[in-house]
Amino acid sequence: xTSPDLPAELKAALDAKLRGFSRNDAAGRAASISKTYRxxxxxxxxxxxxxxxxxxxxxxxxxxxxxxxxLNALVEIRPDLAPTSLLDVGAGPGTATWAAAETFPSxxxxxxxxxxxxxxxxxxxxxxxxxxxxxxxxxxxxxxxxLAKADTADLVVASYMIGEIGDAEQRALAELMxxxxxxxxxxIEPGTPAGYARIIALRERLIALGAxxxxxxxxxxxxxxxxxxxxxxxxxxxxxxxxxxxxGAELPFEDEKFAYVALTRARIEKRPARVLAQPEVTKAAVxxxxxxxxxxxxxxVPRRDKAAYHRxxxxxxxxxxxxxxxxxx
Ligand SMILES: C[S@@+](CC[C@H](N)C(=O)[O-])C[C@H]1O[C@@H](n2cnc3c(N)ncnc32)[C@H](O)[C@@H]1O
Numbered sequence: 666x667t668s669p670d671l672p673a674e675l676k677a678a679l680d681a682k683l684r685g686f687s688r689n690d691a692a693g694r695a696a697s698i699s700k701t702y703r704x705x706x707x708x709x710x711x712x713x714x715x716x717x718x719x720x721x722x723x724x725x726x727x728x729x730x731x732x733x734x735x736l737n738a739l740v741e742i743r744p745d746l747a748p749t750s751l752l753d754v755g756a757g758p759g760t761a762t763w764a765a766a767e768t769f770p771s772x773x774x775x776x777x778x779x780x781x782x783x784x785x786x787x788x789x790x791x792x793x794x795x796x797x798x799x800x801x802x803x804x805x806x807x808x809x810x811x812l813a814k815a816d817t818a819d820l821v822v823a824s825y826m827i828g829e830i831g832d833a834e835q836r837a838l839a840e841l842m843x844x845x846x847x848x849x850x851x852x853i854e855p856g857t858p859a860g861y862a863r864i865i866a867l868r869e870r871l872i873a874l875g876a877x878x879x880x881x882x883x884x885x886x887x888x889x890x891x892x893x894x895x896x897x898x899x900x901x902x903x904x905x906x907x908x909x910x911x912x913g914a915e916l917p918f919e920d921e922k923f924a925y926v927a928l929t930r931a932r933i934e935k936r937p938a939r940v941l942a943q944p945e946v947t948k949a950a951v952x953x954x955x956x957x958x959x960x961x962x963x964x965x966v967p968r969r970d971k972a973a974y975h976r977x978x979x980x981x982x983x984x985x986x987x988x989x990x991x992x993x994x
Contacts, residue, residue: 666737667768669730669902675763676905678791679725682718688910694719695911707829708757708781717787721758722911728853730902731923732764732824734983735853738880739927740768741985742935743849747771748819752845754778754808754838755826759788759801761853765822766797775801776818778811809834812841821846824853827863839867843874849929850876856897856922864896864924876928881983882956883936889961896941896956897924898983937985938962944980951977955986964988 671679683691698720701710711720740746748769753762756777766772775798779785785805792798804811808830821842827835842850852867854860865888868878872885881896882888890896899920909915938957945952951974955962964986966977980986 666740667733667764669733669900671726671729672763672767674795675729675791678794679718679721680907682787682790683722683907686715686718688907690715691719691722691911692913695723696913699723708784711781711783713783714786717758717781717783719911720784721787721791722907725758725760726902726904726908727919727921728760728825729764730900731853731921731925732761732822732851733768734898734900734923735851735880735925735927736764736768738925738983738985739849739851742879742927742933742937743929743931746820746849748848750774750776750816750818750820750847752776752778752812752815752818752821752842754812754821754823754842755829756788756803757781757784757825759791759798759803761822761824761851762788762798762801765820769820772797772820774818776815777801777803778806778808778815779803780805780807809838809841812838812845815845817845817847819848821850822853823851825855827852827867828854828860832866835863835867836870839870840874843871843876843928846928846930848931849879849927851925851927853923853925856899856924858893858895861895861897861924864926868926868928871928875930877931877933879927879929879931879933881925881927881939883938884956884958889956890941895924897922899923900983938988940980940982940984940986943982944977946978950974951980953977953980953986953988955988957988962988 756779936958938955941954950967953964966973
């Protein structure tokens with residue numbers, strides 16, 4: 666499993682960039698960029714090198730953690746997956762590229778696309794000392810136009826990106842990303858109802874075009890969750906000193922909530938149930954909310970069933986579960 670914390674090489678590259686920058690200034694910029702996001706704006710507020718660095722310090726650890734958690738879930742279902750090429754759409758500072766490089770030693774060709782000059786420049790600055798990533802190709806441009814020109818790749822990733830474009834544009838982009846995917850497309854969004862809704866819309870559209878869900882769902886059918894419920898996960902990550910300073914935070918960790926889907930061209934044979942919330946543990950029983958091939962199940966394991974109770978207690982939100990797992994032949 667890939668660690669959710671930034672790799673040492675990336676941390677060192679960010680620290681080196683931070684030298685000479687005021688942390689107070691970075692904190693002010695990060696707060697203003699976050700406010701723009703909360704108010705429904707996008708990365709257009711990131712215009713300068715200082716903005717890009719402030720964004721990366723404040724958000725890259727969390728988006729990196731969400732991408733690695735999603736990649737870990739994908740690898741569990743597709744342990745044979747060994748992509749050699751990656752396309753990172755809306756790559757920003759290169760977060761998903763770093764996460765994919767950590768997860769897949771097989772990756773050799775990295776192509777990143779983004780419309781934002783400041784984030785592109787930062788991403789290229791961060792990889793200069795990386796043996797694996799220093800030769801990445803980073804195309805500057807609007808995603809659809811840049812994708813249309815890009816080669817297909819084994820693994821295509823769009824991390825925290827599709828929410829920045831309109832609905833009609835998202836549909837077209839989803840189809841184009843799928844057309845460029847040789848094996849797996851991974852899309853990650855914030856773990857909000859709106860982020861989940863975008864994931865579900867893209868999932869449905871691409872299943873209709875022949876995609877299979879590798880993770881998180883154990884099926885290619887309709888999502889069994891009903892509003893106000895929504896499918897999302899959480900990943901804990903450690904905060905560095907600089908991260909805490911830029912966020913004005915005290916706690917040494919944060920929990921990033923995210924929604925994701927990994928869609929693959931390969932048929933998935935093992936369909937393990939997915940734990941959809943932290944199990945509820947009482948003295949009498951453990952109740953685990955599961956998405957299974959047969960729909961939503963609340964599995965209750967009574968305490969008297971000692972071994973199963975102990976196993977159920979150890980389950981974590983986001984993991985697969987043997988309960989409700991099926992082989993599809
Ligand atoms: C929130 S950032 C996420 C960056 C990175 N993927 C990550 O996970 O940290 C969204 C990125 O999508 C890019 N983006 C948004 N709309 C785009 C478009 N139409 N074409 C190209 N890039 C776009 C932005 O420039 C920005 O870098």
